Amino acid sequence: MIKINIKKNLHGSQADMLLDVNIEIKSGDFIALSGKSGSGKTTLLRILAGLEKATGNLHVDDKVWLDENKFMPVQKREIGFVFQDYALFENMSVLDNLLYVQKDKKLADHLLHVTELSELRNRVPNTLSGGQKQRVALCRAMMKRPKLLLLDEPLSALDTTMRTKLQNEILTLHKEFGTTTIMVSHDPSEIYRLASRVVVLEHGKIINDGTPKDILLRTSGSQKFSFEGELLEIKKVDIIFVAIISIGQQLVEIVVSQEEAKSLKVGDLVNVSTKAFSPTITAY
Template sequence: MLKVNNLSVNYGDTDVVSNLNLELAKDEILMLVGPTGCGKTTILQALAGLIPISSGDINLGQWRATPEKQIPPEKRHVGMVFQDFALFPHLTVEQNVAFRLADKQPADHWITLLGLDAFRQVKPSTLSGGQKQRVALARTLAHKPAFILLDEPLSNLDAALKDSLRWEIRDALKTAGVPAIWVTHDQEEALSVGDRVGILKNGKLEQLDTPETCFCEPASRFVARFLGEASFLPGELNPSDNSVKTALGTAPGIPVNNATGSVDLLVRPDDVSLILDDTGNGEIDWVRYEGCARFYAVKLDDGTLVKIRASHENKAEPGDRVKLVITTTHPLAVFQRQ
């Protein structure tokens, strides 16, 4: 099991990663997300031994890295998958996957499992982006690493390919039974693929939990906003049953950090319904057509802006009066009013 204890990385006087603590269980996929510059890639580089750490330790059992005892990358038994594939252009697919392997059987196994049999003698320059990434993953898995680090492996691929390849990668990791830390900018990718999600802000973990918990019970407003469209609806919390009374009706709540009294209710676009109504409680501010849905911003009569996603058949235009009602039955996160 990989354990990271109070890990910090400094570049000069700048703290890039501060007091990071996490454990990676057997065959677990941990997704790391956060804004640009929050320290995601630095964490991977530190775990791989590519940069020194300033404090704390990284422990895999058979080795332990500290500021005083740096373990070189080649002795960490770590696999890496990069966004730019990092394949040898002069070698065939088979040669890339089996590079420096005495026993070629693991290479054959992953070439077949990842659907690359027809490309064994092909060089990378003739492959598509998705095929190149499968080759890179096959090469990593064929070397039987103790854990794998993936640095935005799908960022160079088109949207349709990303959706299918993310599941191929997840299935391959689970089949191999190898734990992985996967860095991404794509919140949907993080929530759908990961067993757990870590949200970083300025080099610190804001929250580390299951995707559902991070999305439905975010530890902060930052996490709420980062993991999806978030609207904050003013309300009053009833301490007897944690219900929240708002301008759009009453909803069950989950108080965050012991919120009480005047609060803001976290409302996602799917938590609210919209109907055209001249006597409604808001007005369409803007609308975006998404194909199967329409995404609206509605300015309520009290000035609050609420974002809602409705069926594409539910057509309204900016300036139209509408009525919004909270329709969700599951508890919503509640934050102290700012």
């Protein structure tokens, strides 16, 4: 069990805010941290890792990582941390990057096998692709069999195919090692595929907490689907109006009425939903 009750004043580009999080996480859970940029997600990960200080309490199982009298340094916390930028040792081989953390060749060989990196064990990072580097970073994070694995949008720079592959590998390692995992992500499909619980932050506070299905599926009544997107363009085609909307990494076209076309403007964050076979588009 991880018990988090921390506070920290943050100074953002827009305004100052108080990061105030009080939550309990069961051992072995996979938690997705979601929310807009600047809501405090990465800072919370850094506090859990011991890279930043805060006031309050942090208990992991029977150990105190933080309270008014104690601050456990990062090197003593049983964590693995995977960043967006890999942070590998460029002068070391793939295998040596892992063994630098823990001199356990059997474990290193196993991790390289699971992530299909065995044949690249003697290569140096600058000869690897982005997806391969991220797999090395993941393996390195698992070398201490961490109680807590922290993932800060580790797959955001990868293409869809590679993201899906690494998501599967992350889930495999999470289950095999029984690690409690906390991941920052803005990708709904990634959150739905990996997480058992979603915690949404806004201005440093938890505003939503539940299962991926409860948090991400926003249909109601007789709606068949509901998606958020950005309105990119409204164009007139013959006698009808067509809205071009960006939803995730895809563009969709929706026929709208003349009244809807007049009420919407480019850049609007919109909700696209349908009842039966009649899609509707509503601006927030």
